[in-house]
Amino acid sequence: MNLSKVKTGVYVCHCGTNIASMVDVAGVTEYARSLEGVTITREYTYMCSQPGQELIKQDIAEHGLNRVVVASCSPLMHEPTFRRACQEAGLNPFFCQMANIREHCSWVTDDREKATRKASSLVAAAVKRVHYHAPLEMRQVAMTPAALVIGGGIAGIESALRLADAGKQVYLVEREPSIGGHMAQLYKTFPTLDCSA
Numbered sequence: 001m002n003l004s005k006v007k008t009g010v011y012v013c014h015c016g017t018n019i020a021s022m023v024d025v026a027g028v029t030e031y032a033r034s035l036e037g038v039t040i041t042r043e044y045t046y047m048c049s050q051p052g053q054e055l056i057k058q059d060i061a062e063h064g065l066n067r068v069v070v071a072s073c074s075p076l077m078h079e080p081t082f083r084r085a086c087q088e089a090g091l092n093p094f095f096c097q098m099a100n101i102r103e104h105c106s107w108v109t110d111d112r113e114k115a116t117r118k119a120s121s122l123v124a125a126a127v128k129r130v131h132y133h134a135p136l137e138m139r140q141v142a143m144t145p146a147a148l149v150i151g152g153g154i155a156g157i158e159s160a161l162r163l164a165d166a167g168k169q170v171y172l173v174e175r176e177p178s179i180g181g182h183m184a185q186l187y188k189t190f191p192t193l194d195c196s197a
Contacts, residue, residue, distance in 0.1 A: 005066075006037040006066060006131050007037065007039040007064055007067065007084075007096050008035075008037045008038045008039060008065065008066075008067040008068070008069060008127055008130060008131070009038075009039060009040045009041070009042070009043075009056065009059050009060070009063065009068050009069070010029070010032040010033075010035075010038055010040070010041045010067070010069045010071065010127060011041075011042050011043075011044065011047050011052070011055070011056060011066070011069065011070045011071065012025050012028050012029045012032070012041070012042070012043045012044075012047075012048035012071045012072075012101075012123070013025075013043070013044060013045075013046065013052070013070065013071065013073070014043065014044070014045045014046070015046065015072060015073055015102055015106075016045065016046065018073070018102050018106060018107075019028075019073075019101055019102050019105075019106045019119075021106065022105070022106040022107075022109070022110070022112055022115045023101055023105055023106050023112070023115045023116050023119045024112065024116040025043045026043060027120070028043075028101070028116060028119045028120050028123055028124075029041045029042065029043045030038065031120045031123070031124075032069075032071075032104055032120075032123050032124075032127065035124055035127045035128075036127075036131075037067070037127065037131055038127060039063055039064075039065060039172035040059055040063050040065070040134040042046065042055060042059070043197065047070055047072050047077045047078075047082075048073075048082075049074065050188050053081065053082070053085040055090065055140070056068060056070075056082070056085050056086065057085055057088060057089040060086065060089035060090065060091050061078065061089060061090075065091070066091065066095060067095050067096075067097075067130045067131065067133070068082065068086055068091065068095065068096045068097070068130070069096075069097050069098070069099060069123065069126045069127050069130055070096065070097075070098050070099070071098070071099040071101045071119065071122065071123050071126070072098065072099075072100075072101065072102065073100065073102040073103065074100050074102065074103050075098040077092045077098060078098070079096075079098055082096050082098065083096050092135040092136070094133060094134075094135060094136040095108075095130065095133055096130070097126045097127075097129055097130035097133070098126065099122040099123050099125070099126040099175070100117075100122070101119040101123070104118070105118045105119040105122065106119075106158055112182075113153050114181070126186075144169070145167070145168050145169065146168060146169035146171065147163045147168050147169070147170050147171070148170075148171045148173065149163070149170060149171070149172045149173070150173050151173075151181070152172055152174030152176070152178075152179030152180065152181065153162060153176060153180065153181025153182065153183065154172070154179075154180070154181055155177075156172060156179075156184045157172075157179060157180070160172045184196055
């Protein structure tokens with residue numbers, strides 16, 4: 001894709017009052033308008049809601065957007081939501097980039113000006129980053145549900161047992177002739193005075 005034809009939509013979420021109480025959402029939205037490649041900016045109370053997602057889909061169709069930036073909460077929580085919305089609108093889901101302005105801005109300071117300035121910086125970084133994204137495709141590959149645990153000390157043994165209990169094939173590798181690590185060398189353990197072996 002010709003990078004000069006990148007058309008980015010930026011969507012800033014209020015997250016009720018989670019973001020809007022500390023970040024000047026309108027100010028961040030206005031700032032985003034000045035960024036290179038940005039075609040449209042919008043703010044909405046809950047971007048993750050169905051109406052918020054529909055707003056993104058409509059803008060992709062009406063404005064020919066080929067990149068989307070959502071400034072809201074943690075990508076861990078809603079990145080799949082916004083990627084799915086982009087995909088449903090016909091855009092490669094990997095042309096969506098999130099900026100976490102809730103946990104990284106609103107929730108970490110009580111200084112509104114600093115929170116707004118940082119939110120603007122995160123949005124600018126996301127716009128720049130998504131500008132260079134390449135289309136990706138999901139694919140499935142066959143895998144063997146097995147695990148290799150390196151080190152037969154107490155942590156390695158515990159890890160191997162938990163993996164085995166989860167139904168995985170486990171390969172435990174230890175460089176010494178016996179397992180147990182330093183723990184196996186102790187005579188008794190505190191506070192029960194049990195034999196460590």
